[in-house]
Amino acid sequence: xxxxxxxxxxxxxxxxxxxxxxxxxxxxxxxxxxxxxxxxxxxxxxxxxxxxxxxxxxxxxxxxxxxxxxxxxxxxxxxxxxxxxxxxxxxxxxxxxxxxxxxxxxxxxxxxxxxxxxxxxxxxxxxxxxxxxxxxxxxxxxxxxxxxxxxxxxxxxxxxxxxxxxxxxxxxxxxxxxxxxxxxxxxxxxxxxxxxxxxxxxxxxxxxxxxxxxxxxxxxxxxxxxxxxxxxxxxxxxxxxxxxxxxxxxxxxxxxxxxxxxxxxxxxxxxxxxxxxxxxxxxxxxxxxxxxxxxxxxxxxxxxxxxxxxxxxxxxxxxxxxxxxxxxxxxxxxxxxxxxxxxxxxxxxxxxxxxxxxxxxxxxxxxxxxxxxxx
Amino acid sequence: xxxxxxxxxxxxxxxxxxxxxxxxxxxxxxxxxxxxxxxxxxxxxxxxxxxxxxxxxxxxxxxxxxxxxxxxxxxxxxxxxxxxxxxxxxxxxxxxxxxxxxxxxxxxxxxxxxxxxxxxxxxxxxxxxxxxxxxxxxxxxxxxxxxxxxxxxxxxxxxxxxxxxxxxxxxxxxxxxxxxxxxxxxxxxxxxxxxxxxxxxxxxxxxxxxxxxxxxxxxxxxxxxxxxxxx
Numbered sequence: 001x002x003x004x005x006x007x008x009x010x011x012x013x014x015x016x017x018x019x020x021x022x023x024x025x026x027x028x029x030x031x032x033x034x035x036x037x038x039x040x041x042x043x044x045x046x047x048x049x050x051x052x053x054x055x056x057x058x059x060x061x062x063x064x065x066x067x068x069x070x071x072x073x074x075x076x077x078x079x080x081x082x083x084x085x086x087x088x089x090x091x092x093x094x095x096x097x098x099x100x101x102x103x104x105x106x107x108x109x110x111x112x113x114x115x116x117x118x119x120x121x122x123x124x125x126x127x128x129x130x131x132x133x134x135x136x137x138x139x140x141x142x143x144x145x146x147x148x149x150x151x152x153x154x155x156x157x158x159x160x161x162x163x164x165x166x167x168x169x170x171x172x173x174x175x176x177x178x179x180x181x182x183x184x185x186x187x188x189x190x191x192x193x194x195x196x197x198x199x200x201x202x203x204x205x206x207x208x209x210x211x212x213x214x215x216x217x218x219x220x221x222x223x224x225x226x227x228x229x230x231x232x233x234x235x236x237x238x239x240x241x242x243x244x245x246x247x248x249x250x251x252x253x254x255x256x257x258x259x260x261x262x263x264x265x266x267x268x269x270x271x272x273x274x275x276x277x278x279x280x281x282x283x284x285x286x287x288x289x290x291x292x293x294x295x296x297x298x299x300x301x302x303x304x305x306x307x308x309x310x311x312x313x314x315x316x317x318x319x320x321x322x323x324x325x326x327x328x329x330x331x332x333x334x335x336x337x338x339x340x341x342x343x344x345x346x347x348x349x350x351x352x353x354x355x356x357x358x359x360x361x362x363x364x365x366x367x368x369x370x371x372x373x374x375x
Numbered sequence: 376x377x378x379x380x381x382x383x384x385x386x387x388x389x390x391x392x393x394x395x396x397x398x399x400x401x402x403x404x405x406x407x408x409x410x411x412x413x414x415x416x417x418x419x420x421x422x423x424x425x426x427x428x429x430x431x432x433x434x435x436x437x438x439x440x441x442x443x444x445x446x447x448x449x450x451x452x453x454x455x456x457x458x459x460x461x462x463x464x465x466x467x468x469x470x471x472x473x474x475x476x477x478x479x480x481x482x483x484x485x486x487x488x489x490x491x492x493x494x495x496x497x498x499x500x501x502x503x504x505x506x507x508x509x510x511x512x513x514x515x516x517x518x519x520x521x522x523x524x525x526x527x528x529x530x531x532x533x534x535x536x537x538x539x540x541x542x543x544x545x546x547x548x549x550x551x552x553x554x555x556x557x558x559x560x561x562x563x564x565x566x567x568x569x570x571x572x573x574x575x576x577x578x579x580x581x582x583x584x585x586x587x588x589x590x591x592x593x594x595x596x597x598x599x600x601x602x603x604x605x606x
Contacts, residue, residue, distance in 0.1 A: 045503050046502075046503075047499050047502070047503070072502075073499070073502040073503055074502045074503070074504075074505050074506055074507060074508075075505075076503075077505070078503065079503070079504075080500070080503040082496070082500060084496075086494075086496055086497055086500040088497060088500075088501075088515060089497075089519075089602050090518045090519065090601055090602050099501065099504050099506070099514075100503075100504025100505050100506070102505065145504065146503075146504070149503075149504045149505050
């Protein structure tokens with residue numbers, strides 16, 4: 001468990017954050033810039049000293065104002081991947097990687113020098129110096145350096161924020177591999193919901209120095225009251241599914257989840273792989289009856305659970321397309337006009353249409369089974 | 376060009392004094408620069424002022440002050456002689472002390488600037504990797520301060536090669552003992568017909584300064600390449 005309850009005043013800003021998260025998989029700290037995410041991570045690492053509170057990881061107290069415990073950062077065994085990499089300019093890549101390596105063997109053979117170099121494909125970079133690495137390469141080295149210090153927990157502070165889109169896409173799969181292949185829990189700071197949805201199991205929503213909500217990514221992203229914090233533009237639902245079949249003739253993958261089957265462009269994943277699919281509200285259309293003669297492959301029967309209406313021309317509708325005992329939330333964004341014409345109201349049976357081609361490669365991510373919400 | 380014994384003695388002494396004063400004042404200068412750049416304590420401004428005093432005081436006054444404090448009968452000088460058997464006044468060690476004191480503000484300034492330019496986020500990164508504070512200092516802070524140390528050392532060396540006022544009033548102008556290049560030069564132009572010899576000394580000084588500057592340039596380029604700034 002990661003237990004955090006800290007207060008820290010920095011000028012006008014006050015951090016008063018309290019949450020508990022499982023020390024497994026990826027826990028995302030999400031919030032706008034200025035929400036206090038970095039301060040919180042720095043407090044975890046011991047780089048910022050809280051005014052009051054307590055921090056413990058796996059039962060070991062790292063900070064406790066009441067008990068006068070403040071473990072020095074170098075004794076906390078928390079790996080830290082900074083937003084700007086912070087590689088040592090006077091060391092080669094090999095020197096940077098080896099800097100924090102403890103003498104003797106690491107606790108996990110997957111964290112040996114060779115294993116980490118292989119995991120992050122660092123071999124070709126070893127002899128180079130930080131100044132002639134690309135942004136993405138720098139971050140890979142920074143991740144490797146943090147891992148090789150044999151941490152019990154890895155902190156990542158917006159590791160993709162300083163990269164352009166192409167380099168982000170280059171690094172994301174490495175972080176996924178890290179999550180799936182190593183046993184190290186990760187605290188991942190981000191202000192990009194796509195990253196959170198793709199990577200994280202647990203979500204800690206932060207706003208103005210406080211923790212607004214903690215829970216499974218699927219649950220929090222489907223809650224209407226948190227919409228102002230989770231973001232509106234690319235709003236959508238996250239569905240946990242698993243690969244049920246691959247249709248090689250038509251190049252489709254079939255995913256199964258409690259609400260039925262979802263056909264999507266071929267993912268190239270083996271049968272049974274757990275997959276998280278993000279379905280954006282704007283890619284879901286609604287129909288009162290099961291339509292026929294339609295190009296859309298995915299039609300789910302469900303009912304309206306909630307209607308979010310404001311003065312704008314759009315309405316967001318939360319649906320439940322699961323079974324009575326296994327609800328599955330899905331969001332649809334339709335015009336207020338359509339909502340009016342369809343006489344949408346809470347409880348009304350409805351069919352949701354999801355266009356397969358709207359779900360691109362970025363909408364899916366295999367996830368670890370170690371997450372907080374077991375299927 | 377062969378040098379006369381007189382010139383050789385002055386040149387050798389200048390080099391000895393310059394190198395000794397540079398080597399001894401580097402660690403002290405680093406400590407002072409660290410205090411000024413990284414620490415907060417009462418009296419910090421006063422320390423800053425005291426360190427800069429030699430820059431504004433007439434050098435002969437500094438030399439005279441040194442004579443009072445470090446002379447055979449001075450407070451510190453007597454203690455040094457009685458307990459350690461070290462005498463500073465009227466020998467080359469005193470000349471090295473005088474040049475070190477005169478060069479100290481330049482040295483501290485250069486190191487301090489360089490220390491302040493060290494990205495402290497790299498130090499916290501090293502901490503999160505489990506490095507002790509001492510290891511962070513020797514593996515991150517010090518190597519990144521190297522350009523400042525080098526610049527400070529060269530400046531200090533150049534300053535001590537040219538040091539005249541404090542030296543002459545502290546250790547006098549004794550040929551072969553305390554007569555460095557500038558003092559030898561001074562003696563020559565005091566004598567009738569010493570112009571030709573003075574001209575030769577001028578050439579030697581010029582060559583020495585050029586060599587020092589050239590060495591610093593080469594070294595700082597190597598350092599820059601090592602630190603990854605414009606190779």
